[in-house]
Amino acid sequence: MKVIKHIEKAKGNTLFSFEILPPKKGETLQTIFANIDPLMEFNPPFIDVTYHREEYEYKELPNGLIQKIVTRKRPGTVGICAALQHRYGVDAVPHLICGGFSKEETENILIDFNFLGIDNVLVLRGDAIKSEGAFHPNVQGHSYASELARQVVDMNQGKYLHEEYSQGATDFCIGVAGYPEKHFESPNLDTDLYYLKKKVNAGADYIVTQLFYNNQKYFDFVDRCRKAGITVPIIPGIKPVSVKKHITVLPNIFHIDIPQELVLELEKCKDNKSVYEVGIEWSIQQCRELIDYGVPVLHFYSMGRSENIKRIAKELF
Numbered sequence: 563m564k565v566i567k568h569i570e571k572a573k574g575n576t577l578f579s580f581e582i583l584p585p586k587k588g589e590t591l592q593t594i595f596a597n598i599d600p601l602m603e604f605n606p607p608f609i610d611v612t613y614h615r616e617e618y619e620y621k622e623l624p625n626g627l628i629q630k631i632v633t634r635k636r637p638g639t640v641g642i643c644a645a646l647q648h649r650y651g652v653d654a655v656p657h658l659i660c661g662g663f664s665k666e667e668t669e670n671i672l673i674d675f676n677f678l679g680i681d682n683v684l685v686l687r688g689d690a691i692k693s694e695g696a697f698h699p700n701v702q703g704h705s706y707a708s709e710l711a712r713q714v715v716d717m718n719q720g721k722y723l724h725e726e727y728s729q730g731a732t733d734f735c736i737g738v739a740g741y742p743e744k745h746f747e748s749p750n751l752d753t754d755l756y757y758l759k760k761k762v763n764a765g766a767d768y769i770v771t772q773l774f775y776n777n778q779k780y781f782d783f784v785d786r787c788r789k790a791g792i793t794v795p796i797i798p799g800i801k802p803v804s805v806k807k808h809i810t811v812l813p814n815i816f817h818i819d820i821p822q823e824l825v826l827e828l829e830k831c832k833d834n835k836s837v838y839e840v841g842i843e844w845s846i847q848q849c850r851e852l853i854d855y856g857v858p859v860l861h862f863y864s865m866g867r868s869e870n871i872k873r874i875a876k877e878l879f
């Protein structure tokens with residue numbers, strides 16, 4: 563079922579969902595199931611599975627020549643989605659990125675999703691690969707998530723890249739990313755909002771936000787979206803802090819602020835065990851306020867670990 567149908571069906575009650583990463587190459591599906599199983603008691607209607615593009619490595623050969631090698635640490639998004647739908651009977655939401663994909667490859671992966679009975683897709687641009695510094699699209703692919711969303715909409719109308727056939731029309735529900743504290747490449751909040759609206763106008767059915775620790779940033783973001791005429795559901799993304807180094811790592815990776823009040827609490831902690839507890843408590847308070855505000859879903863970034871999310875969900879659902 564589509565994410566927006568799940569939201570409609572919930573009639574204003576806040577749903578619980580989460581996002582997992584495919585395991586690293588060589589690990590097994592059991593790693594994933596071990597993290598998902600403890601969260602199933604909270605009845606997630608959908609589970610997101612991230613997509614990780616390839617990286618390039620340059621290896622020096624014995625003859626002195628340099629060989630460019632393509633590696634991918636976490637392949638398997640499509641297979642994992644199929645396994646989740648089969649094992650748990652929940653809707654899997656694969657992430658699909660522009661980076662590294664030609665339009666033909668995108669079409670093929672969407673055809674696979676459709677064959678597998680996957681009804682949702684979160685479309686994203688993707689980040690730059692480490693060796694490149696800035697994002698470069700595939701020459702035959704898309705530069706922005708709005709273009710990728712348009713390709714999905716075309717397929718929903720039976721328009722494939724090289725042929726049209728209405729009987730083959732897909733019916734994907736399309737999610738896109740939103741940034742309460744703005745996307746790091748955007749010059750300001752207004753420009754970022756302008757392009758977010760473009761994504762929604764291209765056909766997005768809902769928005770999932772970047773993680774944040776200050777609810778006011780989410781509330782302001784929702785206000786700005788509504789004033790700009792964006793009416794789709796805006797799902798907040800939550801990630802509990804779990805180790806002290808998150809104080810610097812999270813702002814660095816996700817380009818978000820950590821409120822001073824939380825930083826002071828974390829700095830008081832003598833070890834990561836107490837940091838873990840502070841992180842859980844902060845998320846519980848954050849989520850309680852978001853539920854009171856009436857958010858459609860609380861979407862947790864599990865990053866492959868579920869114990870803290872389980873403890874938070876137990877307090878809320």
Ligand code: FAD
Nearest residue numbers: 612613657686687688689706707739745747748754757772
């Ligand atoms: P876009 O919406 O394309 O925007 C990218 C930048 O370009 C923004 O600054 C925007 O303002 C600007 N822009 C947009 N359109 C235009 C235009 N037409 N002209 C000029 N500027 C424009 N990454 C992964 O690799 N895999 C994942 O699974 C993944 N999952 C994610 C899930 C969520 C909920 C979020 C919030 C992020 C996720 N990311 C993932 C990270 C994401 O790929 C990066 O944040 C990326 O840098 C931007 O993606 P986007 O879809 O928001 O890009």
